[in-house]
Amino acid sequence: MLWVKSFHIVFVASWFAGLFYLPRIFVNLAMVPQGSVAERARLLLMARKLMRFSHMLVVLALGLGLWIWGLYGWKFGMGDGNGPGWMHIKLLLVLFAVMYHAVCARLLRKFEAGTEGHSHVWFRWFNEVPVLLLVGIVILVVVKPF
Numbered sequence: 001m002l003w004v005k006s007f008h009i010v011f012v013a014s015w016f017a018g019l020f021y022l023p024r025i026f027v028n029l030a031m032v033p034q035g036s037v038a039e040r041a042r043l044l045l046m047a048r049k050l051m052r053f054s055h056m057l058v059v060l061a062l063g064l065g066l067w068i069w070g071l072y073g074w075k076f077g078m079g080d081g082n083g084p085g086w087m088h089i090k091l092l093l094v095l096f097a098v099m100y101h102a103v104c105a106r107l108l109r110k111f112e113a114g115t116e117g118h119s120h121v122w123f124r125w126f127n128e129v130p131v132l133l134l135v136g137i138v139i140l141v142v143v144k145p146f
Contacts, residue, residue, distance in 0.1 A: 004068055019130035
């Protein structure tokens, strides 16, 4: 069981590293001057490779998380009837993280097509979302406030 937990933590941390860095590449892409074809191509290549790697990591992280949840019992962390339980909120935040991942994939496709129009400032704010999600998830898992 500890091996499964250990690898789950490694894959979640690695996945979130991708979620932290990919929007940073988007910031740089949004700042590329019109004529900088080579710079744009290099950043898109980096983003595509990171996205492919992140796809593998999210599958492994979620798969191991489900395995752990199944080993503890599906009702683990779901509350005692007096409240929603920390696991409900954690699963909601994990769902938001998966949705954020999907939005990043969509944004990358728009960059590749040359149709992405958000500013680098917008992407700087967008880059903060996974930090908030990770902080919330870690607090819920460690503190289990309800």
